[in-house]
Amino acid sequence: MSQPDLPRARRDLIAERLAAGQAVVAADLAAEFALSEDAIRRDLRALAADGRCRRVYGGAIPIPSHDRPITARLQEDPERKTALARAGANTVQRGELLFLDSGSTNVTLVDLLPEDADLTVATNGVDVAAAALRRQDLRLLLIGGEVDPHLGGSVDAAATASLSRMRIDRCFVGVCGLTVEDGAMATHFNEVVFKRTLVERSRHRVAMIASDKLHSSVHYQFAELNAFHTLVIEHDADPARVRPLREAGVQIIQAEAF
DSSP, rough: OOOHEEEEEEEHHHHHHHHHHHEEEHHHHHHTTTOOHHHHHOOEEEEEHSOOOOTTTEEEEEGGGGGGGGOOOSSSOOHHHHHHHHHHHTTTTTTEEEEEEHHHHHHHHHHOOOOOOOEEEEEBOOOOOOHHOOOEEEEEOOOOOSOOOOTTOOOHHHHHHHHHHHHEEEEEEEEEEEEETTTEEESSGHHHHHHHEEEEEEEEEEEEEEEEGGOOOOOOEEEGGGSSEEEOOTOOOOOOHHHHHHHHHOHHHHHHHH
8 A cells, every 4th residue: 555645745734825825834743743943943934835825934925816927827617718818819919920929828829820921929928938939830020028927927117118119919917807997907017117108119919818817906007997998807806796897898708617
């Protein structure tokens, strides 16, 4: 009979507490499990690398659902992301210069872009660029400076300066929250100038939005709702949340059920 994987079981237990909204203290966990604090810190580093917590002095705290790092988001809800990305890809026109903001749904979008359509994909996202590089029919432009490991891309002054010199046909911009009143919002302040510049430099602006981001107000606005030409939403998005967006005059495309 195989022996249980004790380190994995311990990490799963810690992860369950974090998922329930509890902060954890390394010293307390070390006493509970009769281990050294170094062993617990290794557990917390592993959980943080998986996007399941954020390390703080002496322990770790839960990560809000809207603020998970890209390493965690890449593995989540693949069917929903594929449905959104397929609907988004259907808006693309032959010969366009596309800009794909860093983000997990945009990574999925790359594989669903029309083939042999003379497309150029520009991006600030490392994972988006890697996906585009695997295709033989896309021209790839990678912009940026220092990569933010949480975002999986560059949003610094160097990236913004490069972006400001581009004339983009269609952008797919990442949105962390969207309301009629507050428009499109980002979780991190360092993203705001970059996303605002992206919207300004793009002729057609598209946002593919998971249902948990609709009517979700986070910290920092980067665009009014009317800055967007197209919103792609999930097939089962709450009609009560979608109705105000339609009434505001934004084109809504609803993804197909998967």
